[in-house]
Amino acid sequence: MVNDISRENRTLKEELEKLKSVRNKEKNKKLDKNLCITGLISDESDKENLxxxxxxxFQASEVTVPESEYKVLENIETRNGMKTVISLQNKDKKYVILKTRAKKGKIxxxxxxxxxENTPIFINEDMSKDTYTLFKKAKDLKNMDYKHVWHRDGKILARKNDDDKPVHIKNEAMLDELLG
Incomplete structure (x- = not known):
């Protein structure tokens, strides 16, 4: 009887993880055109010049983004100032901005x-709270021989060496195995 209950418990946990994963994918899909820009404004008073x-x-990043192609969704107070979340008309423009930002280096x-001021400005993809939490935990892999840990399209990826195939970290159980 204990074995049956234990087996059923394991099955229920697996099903719950699958449901969480599906829910998280749906949340990330809704955010697929969004960017988070941190450091551009420092407090509420800066919002009028946003x-x-x-x-x-965008001009300094050498990317043409007319005001009609994006919408400011919200400004969120963080430890480092304010985070501005914008939604672009299409995903392609988001990738152009991210690629250009990567080439530019520190902004x-x-x-x-x-x-x-020399206050840094960070431009990143928006992600769900669950993905963000998992990504923050996945950064610990850098202490465990992983050279790269990054996220793209709501997926968390890690690679030990430049030539290795990336590992897609889907959930905490998988991350725990890697950290193990």
Missing amino acids: QNKLHSL TISSVGVGD
């Missing part, structure tokens, strides 16, 4: 021309 700052950021308030 459109001008976004325009300057600061002063390099964008909207202030004289």
Whole structure:
């Protein structure tokens, strides 16, 4: 009887993980055109200049993004200032912005021309809370011989070496195995 209950418990846990995974994929799909920009504005008083700052950021990044092609969804207070979440008209534009940002390297308030501080500006894909939590935990892999840990399209990926095939970390159980 104990074995039956134990087996049923394992089955229920597996089914619950599958349901969580499906729910998380759906949440990430809704965010697939969104970007999070942190450091562009520092507090509520900066919100009135947000459109001008976004325009300057895109111009400094050498990406043409007319105001009609994005919508500011929300500004969220974080430890490092404010995070601005924008939704673009299409995913392709998001990838162009991310690729250009990667080529540019470090972007600061002063390099964008909207202030004289060296405050860094970060541009990242938006992700669900569950994915974000798993990604933060997955960063511990960098202490375990993994050279790269990153996220793309709601997926968390890790690679030990540049030539290795990336590992797709789907859930905490898989991450625990890798950290094991």
